[in-house]
Amino acid sequence: MNDKDLQNLVETVSLESFGKPFLHQAYFNARLRTTGGRYMLSSHHIEINKKYFEQLGMDELIGIIKHELCHYHLHLEGRGYKHRDQDFRLLLKKVGAPRFCSSLPDRPMRSQSKKVLIYACKECNQIYRRRRAVDTKRYVCGKCKGKLVLEKELTKD
Missing domain, CATH: 3.30.2010.10 (Metalloproteases ("zincins"), catalytic domain)
Known part of the structure; x- marks a missing residue:
C-alpha cells in the first residue's frame, strides 16, 4: 500500500x-x-x-x-x-473506532524493574525501598537528615 x-x-x-x-x-x-x-x-x-x-x-x-x-x-x-x-x-x-491502537508485536513491552534497593538511615534506621539507585553522597534521610547507606539489593523472580 x-x-x-x-x-x-x-x-x-x-x-x-x-x-x-x-x-x-x-x-x-x-x-x-x-x-x-x-x-x-x-x-x-x-x-x-x-x-x-x-x-x-x-x-x-x-x-x-x-x-x-x-x-x-x-x-x-x-x-x-x-x-x-x-x-x-x-x-x-x-x-466503532478504538480509543488506543494495539501494541506492535516487534516492540517489546517495558518490563517492571526486577531489582529493589533497600536503603537505611544510619541515625534513625528509617528504611527506603527504591528501584533506582540513590546517590548517598548527595541525598540524606528525609526524616532526620542522617546519612543513607545501601543495606541490600533484592531481585524479584
Missing part, C-alpha cells in the same frame, strides 16, 4: 463512517514510533504509521484511520476533539 492508496482509503472511510468528505491529505510517516497515527491541527493532514498496517493488517489500519478522522471532523466543526472531551468519546463509540 502506498500513500495514494491510503488517501483513497481515508476518503472512503470518511464518507462511509462519518458521512462527510475528507478534504485534506493522508500519508504514511515512517518516523512515527509510539503511535499508530496523528492528526495535525495546523494543516489538517493525517499521518499514519505504516508498521501498524504491515504487522497488524487492514482492520487495525481502518481503526487508526477512524480514530484520526474523529479528531479531524470534530476539530473542523469546532467541537471537542481531544481525547478527554465527551464529544470525542461519543463519536469514537458511534463509528
Whole structure:
C-alpha cells in the first residue's frame, strides 16, 4: 500500500463512517514510533504509521484511520476533539473506532524493574525501598537528615 492508496482509503472511510468528505491529505510517516497515527491541527493532514498496517493488517489500519478522522471532523466543526472531551468519546463509540491502537508485536513491552534497593538511615534506621539507585553522597534521610547507606539489593523472580 502506498500513500495514494491510503488517501483513497481515508476518503472512503470518511464518507462511509462519518458521512462527510475528507478534504485534506493522508500519508504514511515512517518516523512515527509510539503511535499508530496523528492528526495535525495546523494543516489538517493525517499521518499514519505504516508498521501498524504491515504487522497488524487492514482492520487495525481502518481503526487508526477512524480514530484520526474523529479528531479531524470534530476539530473542523469546532467541537471537542481531544481525547478527554465527551464529544470525542461519543463519536469514537458511534463509528466503532478504538480509543488506543494495539501494541506492535516487534516492540517489546517495558518490563517492571526486577531489582529493589533497600536503603537505611544510619541515625534513625528509617528504611527506603527504591528501584533506582540513590546517590548517598548527595541525598540524606528525609526524616532526620542522617546519612543513607545501601543495606541490600533484592531481585524479584
